[in-house]
Amino acid sequence: MLTVRGLSAGYDAVDVLHAVDITARAGELTVVLGANGSGKTTMFRTISGIVRPSAGSIDFDGRQLPDLSADSIVKAGLAHCPEGRHLFAKMPVEKNLMLGGYVRRRNRGRVRELLEHVYELFPILHDKRHQPAGTLSGGQQQMAAIGRSLMSDPSLLILDEPSMGLAPLVTAQVLDAVAQINRDGIGVLLAEQNAQTALRIGHHGFVLAEGRVVLSGTASELLDHPDVREAYLGV
Amino acid sequence: MTLFIQQLFDGLALGGVYCLAAIGLTLIFGVLRIPNLAHGTLYMLGAYVTYFFLVTVGVPYVAAIGLAAVVLAVIGVLLERIVFHPLRNAPHTHHMIAAVGAMFFFQAVAQAIWGADFRRMESPISGSVTILGAQISWQRIVIVVTAVIVLGLLTWFIKRSIHGQTIEAIEQDRTGSSLVGISPSRVSMLTFGLAAALATVAAGLVAPINLLAPTMGDALSLKVFAIIILGGLGSLPGAIVGGFTLALAEVMTSTYVSAAAGEGIAFVVIVLVLAIRPTGLFARAVQR
Ligand SMILES: Nc1ncnc2c1ncn2[C@@H]1O[C@H](COP(=O)(O)OP(=O)(O)OP(=O)(O)O)[C@@H](O)[C@H]1O
Ligand SMILES: [Mg+2]
Numbered sequence: 267m268l269t270v271r272g273l274s275a276g277y278d279a280v281d282v283l284h285a286v287d288i289t290a291r292a293g294e295l296t297v298v299l300g301a302n303g304s305g306k307t308t309m310f311r312t313i314s315g316i317v318r319p320s321a322g323s324i325d326f327d328g329r330q331l332p333d334l335s336a337d338s339i340v341k342a343g344l345a346h347c348p349e350g351r352h353l354f355a356k357m358p359v360e361k362n363l364m365l366g367g368y369v370r371r372r373n374r375g376r377v378r379e380l381l382e383h384v385y386e387l388f389p390i391l392h393d394k395r396h397q398p399a400g401t402l403s404g405g406q407q408q409m410a411a412i413g414r415s416l417m418s419d420p421s422l423l424i425l426d427e428p429s430m431g432l433a434p435l436v437t438a439q440v441l442d443a444v445a446q447i448n449r450d451g452i453g454v455l456l457a458e459q460n461a462q463t464a465l466r467i468g469h470h471g472f473v474l475a476e477g478r479v480v481l482s483g484t485a486s487e488l489l490d491h492p493d494v495r496e497a498y499l500g501v
Numbered sequence: 502m503t504l505f506i507q508q509l510f511d512g513l514a515l516g517g518v519y520c521l522a523a524i525g526l527t528l529i530f531g532v533l534r535i536p537n538l539a540h541g542t543l544y545m546l547g548a549y550v551t552y553f554f555l556v557t558v559g560v561p562y563v564a565a566i567g568l569a570a571v572v573l574a575v576i577g578v579l580l581e582r583i584v585f586h587p588l589r590n591a592p593h594t595h596h597m598i599a600a601v602g603a604m605f606f607f608q609a610v611a612q613a614i615w616g617a618d619f620r621r622m623e624s625p626i627s628g629s630v631t632i633l634g635a636q637i638s639w640q641r642i643v644i645v646v647t648a649v650i651v652l653g654l655l656t657w658f659i660k661r662s663i664h665g666q667t668i669e670a671i672e673q674d675r676t677g678s679s680l681v682g683i684s685p686s687r688v689s690m691l692t693f694g695l696a697a698a699l700a701t702v703a704a705g706l707v708a709p710i711n712l713l714a715p716t717m718g719d720a721l722s723l724k725v726f727a728i729i730i731l732g733g734l735g736s737l738p739g740a741i742v743g744g745f746t747l748a749l750a751e752v753m754t755s756t757y758v759s760a761a762a763g764e765g766i767a768f769v770v771i772v773l774v775l776a777i778r779p780t781g782l783f784a785r786a787v788q789r
Contacts, residue, residue: 316679340682352677354670364663365670369682371663418682 273322275312295448300474306457314346345420351411355400366417384413405436422453461498506635514641516748517648521703523728523740525696531672531735538600541722542607547701562625566705570698577697611715624709727767733781
């Protein structure tokens with residue numbers, strides 16, 4: 267379980283996040299909504315140790331993440347699949363996945379299992395395993411990025427706009443896979459522009475605006491909330 | 502024809518040495534995006550430390566090179582920790598100034614310990630064989646064979662072992678690397694250690710042919726920079742092809758044109774390549 271309390275963070279001493287409180291319960295799918303520039307990516311980057319917070323606490327299963335280095339955070343079971351994917355473009359798909367298991371490298375058996383599991387989830391990655399990741403289609407690259415994150419055997423997976431730049435049909439495929447990952451027992455913290463689809467597969471949700479949480483509730487509460495309907499569902 | 506074969510072997514031996522020295526430089530560039538101007542002085546120290554083990558301590562030649570490589574790997578890691586790590590968020594000019602500082606420091610250390618005069622390291626491998634009528638010294642054969650073995654092991658390490666793969670991962674995507682739990686700081690240390698060890702192997706192999714002096718790294722430094730620019734900054738195959746190309750061009754020009762032209766050929770080749778392919782022969786498609 268991830269508990270973020272009073273989190274402020276930003277770039278060059280200017281805060282982008284202002285006292286954010288967010289909770290992602292173990293095994294649940296938590297959705298983060300927010301307009302462009304509202305601070306979703308910054309929040310995720312702070313949780314995974316790339317951006318240092320200026321105030322607040324981030325507790326993950328009893329450990330304070332800001333005290334840990336980025337690699338210890340991955341080892342603790344938190345994986346972050348970033349906006350823009352950040353794959354190793356010139357390496358084959360399989361090498362990308364194996365590097366995803368870098369923090370589990372001492373446990374070869376587990377890494378094998380995880381790899382098989384990723385190939386089951388995304389059979390296309392198995393077909394393309396020898397191809398450089400940069401030559402895959404956008405949707406396939408997103409699957410490779412999610413697969414690489416799963417290789418670290420996380421209990422919580424942060425997904426930052428996995429459908430960005432994808433056609434509607436591919437978006438649906440990717441979000442189906444996200445729902446499947448969550449059904450397999452992995453907690454998910456998902457930022458998504460397709461609010462409706464995201465809330466349908468989610469349990470809880472938060473809405474960020476200008477670096478503050480302005481609304482939170484269960485997924486169905488948010489789906490029915492007039493502000494959400496107006497801002498994100500175009501009703 | 503005999504002369505040509507002779508020169509071909511000289512060129513291959515020199516090429517092996519250039520490759521080993523250039524690969525470290527190109528790896529450091531790929532990982533840290535800085536030109537390590539102190540690289541030539543690591544090569545120089547590598548030669549002196551090999552000399553120390555071989556002549557002063559009296560261990561066998563190959564063991565002396567191995568021990569020197571280990572010592573230099575430690576020095577490379579220390580250089581990264583003490584000089585470059587604290588500057589990791591500073592502008593690139595700071596790195597260059599620091600590298601020049603390290604260069605003078607290493608030269609002063611070598612001069613204080615071993616003096617400014619040239620020293621000769623006797624070739625422990627004597628004799629020669631006749632191949633197709635040409636006399637090839639065993640030392641040159643040892644250089645070529647060792648270079649090929651070391652390059653093979655290195656390629657295996659970087660492409661196949663998970664630790665070596667982290668070097669390419671950082672080169673290709675820093676953010677992606679951090680997010681899978683690769684520590685950039687560990688990879689920087691690994692790269693510096695490896696680079697210094699490779700430069701030492703190069704220096705130890707060539708030392709019996711050349712003379713040792715605290716300034717011996719300067720000329721090499723210019724050439725390895727030429728090689729990695731030629732091959733494409735950060736590219737491993739580029740450094741290998743660039744190293745052999747330059748060495749062969751140098752040896753052949755010295756023989757068939759003039760020694761002075763041989764020394765200058767590196768820069769002629771660079772100017773030509775940069776005019777035709779400004780990114781180098783093996784430009785990396787992914788730059789960030
Ligand atoms: N590296 C950076 N340096 C400086 N400012 C940044 C940086 N990254 C983001 N910002 C600023 O922080 C604010 C929040 O950006 P962030 O990327 O966190 O928003 P987001 O909710 O993820 O937006 P989007 O939906 O477009 O991805 C924006 O005003 C942005 O300009
Ligand atoms: Mg974002």
